Amino acid sequence: MKKVFFFVIVPIVFLVGVLVVFMTITREKPPEGIKLALVDTVAANFPKDEKLARKELGNAEKSLAKLKPLKPYIVIDTHANRIYYRTEDSIFLDAVCSTGSGSALIDSVTKRKWVFNTPRGVFKIQNKIKDPWWRKPDWEFIETGEPIPKAESDRMDGNVMGDFAMGFGDGFFIHGTIYERLLGINVTHGCVRLGTDDLHKLVEMTPIGTSVYIF
Amino acid sequence: MMTSARRLSGPIVGLMTVSLLVSCAGKRQPSATATSTDKQWDQQQAEIQYRVLQAELKLAQANKPYLVLDLKRNRLEIKLQGTTVWNYAMTLENTDESELKKFSERFVGSDVKVVRPIMFKYLFAATGKTADSILAIVSEATTFPPELLQRTIPERFQLKWSDDIVLDIRTDVVGKPESKWKNTMVDIRQAIAGHLGDALVSVKMPKDNAITLYRAAVVGLPTLIYPAS
Numbered sequence: 001m002k003k004v005f006f007f008v009i010v011p012i013v014f015l016v017g018v019l020v021v022f023m024t025i026t027r028e029k030p031p032e033g034i035k036l037a038l039v040d041t042v043a044a045n046f047p048k049d050e051k052l053a054r055k056e057l058g059n060a061e062k063s064l065a066k067l068k069p070l071k072p073y074i075v076i077d078t079h080a081n082r083i084y085y086r087t088e089d090s091i092f093l094d095a096v097c098s099t100g101s102g103s104a105l106i107d108s109v110t111k112r113k114w115v116f117n118t119p120r121g122v123f124k125i126q127n128k129i130k131d132p133w134w135r136k137p138d139w140e141f142i143e144t145g146e147p148i149p150k151a152e153s154d155r156m157d158g159n160v161m162g163d164f165a166m167g168f169g170d171g172f173f174i175h176g177t178i179y180e181r182l183l184g185i186n187v188t189h190g191c192v193r194l195g196t197d198d199l200h201k202l203v204e205m206t207p208i209g210t211s212v213y214i215f
Numbered sequence: 216m217m218t219s220a221r222r223l224s225g226p227i228v229g230l231m232t233v234s235l236l237v238s239c240a241g242k243r244q245p246s247a248t249a250t251s252t253d254k255q256w257d258q259q260q261a262e263i264q265y266r267v268l269q270a271e272l273k274l275a276q277a278n279k280p281y282l283v284l285d286l287k288r289n290r291l292e293i294k295l296q297g298t299t300v301w302n303y304a305m306t307l308e309n310t311d312e313s314e315l316k317k318f319s320e321r322f323v324g325s326d327v328k329v330v331r332p333i334m335f336k337y338l339f340a341a342t343g344k345t346a347d348s349i350l351a352i353v354s355e356a357t358t359f360p361p362e363l364l365q366r367t368i369p370e371r372f373q374l375k376w377s378d379d380i381v382l383d384i385r386t387d388v389v390g391k392p393e394s395k396w397k398n399t400m401v402d403i404r405q406a407i408a409g410h411l412g413d414a415l416v417s418v419k420m421p422k423d424n425a426i427t428l429y430r431a432a433v434v435g436l437p438t439l440i441y442p443a444s
Contacts, residue, residue, distance in 0.1 A: 019407065026404045030334050030377065031434055046265050050256045057261060060268035067275050067297030075300045079366075079430035080423055088299050101359045121278060122296050143358060182353060185345060185364050213300045215280045215293065215431065 073211040074125070074174075074202075076192055078118050081184050083174070083194060085205050092205065095198035096183045097174075100190045107142050114139045116189040123168040123212040128203060132165035132175060133158045139189070162196060164203045168212045174202070260444075263327060267441060270329045271297065274437055282333070282436055284382075286319045286443035291418070293431055301431070303424045308385060308417045319443035321380050321414040331376040333436045336429075339398050340370040340390035344426070368422050369429045373401075376438065379413040381405065386425045 047053045072092060075084040078099040085093035100118035107113075136155045141148045149155055162176010177183070177193040187193075194202065274281045275297035283292040293301040307315065323329065344366040345353075354361045370390035374382045392398055409415055420428070 023404065023407065026400055028335050028375075046262050048258065050258075053258065053261055053265075054256075057265055057268070060265060060272065063272055064268055064275070064297055069298060073298065077301060077427055080427045081366075082423070082427075101363055103359050103363050120280075122298075179356075185353060186366070187353065187359060187364065211298075213295050213298060215295050215300050 069211045071207075071210065072205070073213060074206065076118065076174075076212065076214040078120070078186070078214065081186060083192065083198075083202070085202060093198065093201055095194060095202070097198075098177070098183050098188050098193040099186055100188050101186045105139055105143055107138075112138075114189075118188070118190050118192060118214060119170065119172060120214050123172075123214065125206055125208050125210045125212060126167045126169060128206075128208060129165045129167070131158070131163065132161040132173070134161050162194075162199055164199055166203065166206065174212075175199070263323070263329070263442060266327055267329050267439065270439055274330070274439060277437075280431060280436070282432060282438040283441065284322070284438060285441040286315060287441050289315075291428065293427070301424075301427055303420060303428070306419045308419045310415075310417050314414070315416055316443050317412075318380060318414040318416045319440065321378060322376065322440045323442050324378065329442075330437055330439050331380075333374050333432055333434055333438060334377050335375040336372065336432060336434055337375065337401060338367070338369055338372045338393050338429070339401075340392040341367045341372075342370065342388055342390035344368050366426060367429065369425050372425075372429055374432050379408055381413070381415040383415060383417040384420050384425055384428065385417065386420055386422045388422050388425075 047056055068088065072085055072087050075086060076082075076097065076099065077084070081097055081099055083093070083095050083097040084091050100116045103116050105114045105116070134157045135152075136157060138148050160178055161173070162178070165173040165175035167173050172190055172192075174192045174194060176196055176199045179187075179193070180195050183193065183195055271283075271294075275294070278296060280293050280295045280300065283290075283294055285292060289305045289307070291303045291305055292299050322331065345364065347361075350361040350364055353359075353364055368388050368390070369384070369386060370388045371383070371385045373384070405413070405415060
């Protein structure tokens with residue numbers, strides 16, 4: 001009996017103890033400020049009657065379907081620097097692009113600050129411009145250490161945005177680039193740069209009013 | 216690593232009063248959601264479906280991305296305003312249907328929870344996306360710091376929700392381990408926890424998809440499940 005106790009029970013208890021301690025100390029603590037129940041989905045009002053329940057389900061499905069675009073839409077994946085022209089189940093164009101760098105610039109004189117992010121959210125293609133000119137904003141001159149010009153004409157540059165630009169609001173565009181080697185890297189000031197061939201394809205496919213999803 | 220840890224832990228766990236530990240873990244086992252055995256109306260399933268739809272409507276209104284684990288179609292999706300912006304047909308690795316079902320049931324739980332935030336993200340190993348030499352050139356040309364230009368390509372990472380629900384993602388990339396010691400500890404812990412009923416699903420993913428998921432799946436990101444039927 002003693003042998004059983006020392007050679008079986010004691011080792012088992014010891015190992016269980018070690019296991020419990022190991023599992024306890026290696027358990028991660030949940031981060032603070034994260035709500036466990038993000039969406040309280042109370043189904044208390046869901047009808048018990050089959051006919052009514054089917055109707056309720058149908059209504060919910062319709063409400064969700066209404067949110068989805070009926071036509072193909074543009075998706076800009078800022079994480080992987082890719083642009084898609086797609087529907088829910090099909091992808092018509094998958095191309096490498098460049099999106100905002102996320103870096104910040106502060107004007108040492110005026111203390112103005114710019115953060116070069118591509119905006120996230122849902123937008124619409126508002127216009128298509130052939131042979132676009134870039135009107136250089138103040139930050140371009142501050143960044144390059146040049147004086148900000150007084151004449152408007154000194155801000156205009158017709159050689160950097162490629163053959164087309166498609167505006168999606170707040171001065172942001174999907175446009176071409178002369179720096180195609182930098183595609184796939186987050187190097188822009190917020191606009192979305194595309195290679196020439198892909199830009200031509202996208203412009204041809206995309207009607208004005210197309211939804212643009214950026215995440 | 217994971218396989219050897221599992222091999223090691225099997226006999227250990229077997230030795231150690233399995234019944235005691237299983238009974239401890241048993242209290243965390245969620246009650247199974249209803250499975251419709253007939254093609255007729257299933258009120259419980261319909262109620263779950265209704266919860267999913269209501270939850271998605273609320274998430275879609277938030278105008279922020281959310282992750283969808285569609286276990287009915289074995290798809291991972293990122294959605295924005297109810298529209299799919301990224302999707303991946305899951306290629307399961309070392310995971311069978313029963314484990315997927317267990318994952319689904321654990322996620323939903325007895326209180327039919329269809330949305331959970333990501334609680335932890337753990338990177339096992341990764342490699343840089345852009346070579347240092349290119350980064351140096353680009354950085355000089357654009358005046359952006361190289362660290363902002365670099366994007367990590369994960370070799371393996373895990374997303375974890377409360378109640379020890381783990382999605383393990385692996386790519387073909389050969390990266391540098393973040394911490395060999397910590398990786399081993401995490402693997403051993405999960406191998407043991409797996410025997411105790413914890414839910415882990417392992418997915419193989421091309422590197423381009425993995426970059427997006429790794430970067431988009433931030434801690435706190437709401438995750439909606441379409442439960443496995």
